[in-house]
Amino acid sequence: MNSVLAARGLVKTYGDVHALAGVDIDIKAGDVLAVVGPSGSGKTTLLHVLSGILRADGGEVFLDGRAIGELNETGRSALRRTAFGFVFQSGMLVAELTAEENAALPMLLAGGSREESLGAARLWLARLGLQGLEKRLPSQLSGGQAQRVAIARALAHRPRVIFADEPTGALDTRTGQEMMTALLQAAEETGAAVVIVTHDKAIADRALRVVEIQDGRIAQGINTGVSA
Ligand code: ADP
Ligand code: MG
Numbered sequence: 001m002n003s004v005l006a007a008r009g010l011v012k013t014y015g016d017v018h019a020l021a022g023v024d025i026d027i028k029a030g031d032v033l034a035v036v037g038p039s040g041s042g043k044t045t046l047l048h049v050l051s052g053i054l055r056a057d058g059g060e061v062f063l064d065g066r067a068i069g070e071l072n073e074t075g076r077s078a079l080r081r082t083a084f085g086f087v088f089q090s091g092m093l094v095a096e097l098t099a100e101e102n103a104a105l106p107m108l109l110a111g112g113s114r115e116e117s118l119g120a121a122r123l124w125l126a127r128l129g130l131q132g133l134e135k136r137l138p139s140q141l142s143g144g145q146a147q148r149v150a151i152a153r154a155l156a157h158r159p160r161v162i163f164a165d166e167p168t169g170a171l172d173t174r175t176g177q178e179m180m181t182a183l184l185q186a187a188e189e190t191g192a193a194v195v196i197v198t199h200d201k202a203i204a205d206r207a208l209r210v211v212e213i214q215d216g217r218i219a220q221g222i223n224t225g226v227s228a
Pocket of ligand 2: 043044045
């Protein structure tokens with residue numbers, strides 16, 4: 001029902017490991033969903049299957065009601081650059097590119113003009129408090145600053161859903177909370193939904209909903225969003 005992103009019966013296996021053993025989930029615009037659970041429970045796999053990085057072995061993911069499993073690799077790759085944004089642990093910025101080039105990268109890869117892409121990137125860097133740091137390389141940024149560049153990169157192309165995998169994992173508590181505030185504000189401004197994997201209860205507490213994954217299944221959810 002009006003889900004931006006929905007999954008039904010997701011299965012992903014690696015040999016005899018059932019990384020995902022039948023996951024249903026519904027994510028609406030503006031949702032902030034935290035995915036928690038023990039190490040190895042399938043959180044990263046879930047994020048990768050939801051975002052089309054990995055193809056499910058069973059079940060289906062729907063973006064705006066459209067099955068993404070039907071897309072070929074080129075189509076899924078285009079989807080990742082336009083409909084989705086990604087924030088990973090410790091930024092994963094391209095070391096040779098400046099902050100503004102890193103933030104503009106998804107737009108450039110999607111065929112945007114350099115001028116327009118860098119313009120949008122600079123706007124988001126400024127909104128995230130990084131004005132004046134646009135030309136710096138990742139090695140010239142603090143961990144918290146690098147994560148803000150990663151947020152700008154995830155948001156500047158105005159995706160429908162932002163996926164974040166342990167984005168505060170390499171930050172101290174306070175910087176992690178500040179990063180979370182920046183992420184949630186930016187997502188709210190663009191109307192993007194956020195799916196955030198975290199080990200940190202204080203980070204999960206800031207989500208609107210929490211689902212716990214155990215052995216590739218949703219063990220417990222305050223609300224998985226799935227209605228009968
Ligand atoms: P989490 O992010 O919750 O720590 P993952 O989704 O990374 O868990 O992994 C879920 C399970 O799938 C684990 O048992 C892990 O060892 C296994 N797994 C993940 N990726 C691979 C892979 N590329 N090859 C083989 N097994 C994998
Ligand atoms: Mg993981």
